[in-house]
Structure formats: structure tokens, C-alpha cells
Amino acid sequence: GAGVSQSPRYKVAKRGQDVALRCDPISGHVSLFWYQQALGQGPEFLTYFQNEAQLDKSGLPSDRFFAERPEGSVSTLKIQRTQQEDSAVYLCASSLTDRGTSPLHFGNGTRLTVT
């Protein structure tokens, strides 16, 4: 497809379980971003990749969150020992360049519910 694809669409995890969320960006896009969107709020930045390099992870809320993009394409966001406060929609976005004028293309997100 032409857009950013995220899987799974929905994920329910028991507190303490590990989860892995996948993002397939638009082919050829250099930049990849992960955002966390709590209910009724705007998305909040988690981390940023330029190709395979993770250049900014300042938004990751704790060391339980880990992201990778080993070949500069598909990315995985992993959350270890999930907590109820991790419940949110996790959005992936990609951009053709690494410049601030290039718009982000968002996936539909993964809705994570921790019970």
C-alpha cells in the first residue's frame, strides 16, 4: 500500500506482559517517528529515527520502552512489563526527508489496552 501501516490495530495486554508494535513506513521515507496519544489528548513525541539511526529518544517515558529500526525501514516499538498508564494509541509517522518543512504521514495507530 501507499501509506504507513501499523500492526496490530488493537492489542490487549495483561499488566506485566511485554508487547511489540510494528510500523511499516512509506517506502523510501528517511524519517520515522513514534508518538503516544492518550485518550482526549494530542499525540506526544516518543522517539525519532533517521534511516536506522535513533537520533532522539527523549520522549520515551521510561526504560521499559525501546524502539528499533535496524535496516532503516520497518520499526518496532517494544514495551516491557506493561503498566496501566501505558494504555494509549501508539502512532507511527514517516517523512520523506529529515527537514522540518516536510509533512509527516501517519499510520492509523495501535490501540494498546493494559488490563
Next chain:
Amino acid sequence: GNSVTQMEGPVTLSEEAFLTINCTYTATGYPSLFWYVQYPGEGLQLLLKATKADDKGSNKGFEATYRKETTSFHLEKGSVQVSDSAVYFCALSDRDLGKLTFGQGTILTVHP
């Protein structure tokens, strides 16, 4: 740090009414400004953008002007339609990296 403040919602209008959603920002440097829209059941989509002061972004009848002197980027549409019902997010990006900072979103509902 960077921040974006949007007017509180939700906003409810009748079809063909005039729409304004206020957005102000705080940023270091010279950010680019964006409006994104999220239709029910869909992902965030870029609605319009402006990359420098006094630029006007426009799309689908929506407009917003980058006002550096008032640090604002208000969204306007002269005549809304039922199909415009969605959540609207104002955002700014760091000019060098493209990292977006979002407002909290404004829910718009348009009735026939």
C-alpha cells in the same frame, strides 16, 4: 521548550456556519506550523501547512495564516459541511528535525 495551545472544544456548528479554531504557540527559532485532521476511524492527515511568517496555508476551503507577531495559526473556514466533523490538531515542527509538537485537539461536530 515548544508548546501549542488550542481553543477548548468541543465545537458544534450548523452546516454552512463560519468556523474558527484558535491556535497559539511557543517555540524557539522559526518553526513550521501545521493543521492535522483526524476523521472518525481514520489516521491523522495533514490538512494544511505554513513554513514562514505571513504564509497562508489552504486546503479544502480551510485557511490559516502564520502570524509571528501574535504567535498564532488560527484555522478558519467560511462554510462548514457535515463531512468536516472531525478532530483538528494544531502542531509545530522543529525546522531542522521535523519533530512535531501537537495541541490537545479540538472536536468539531457539524449538524445538517
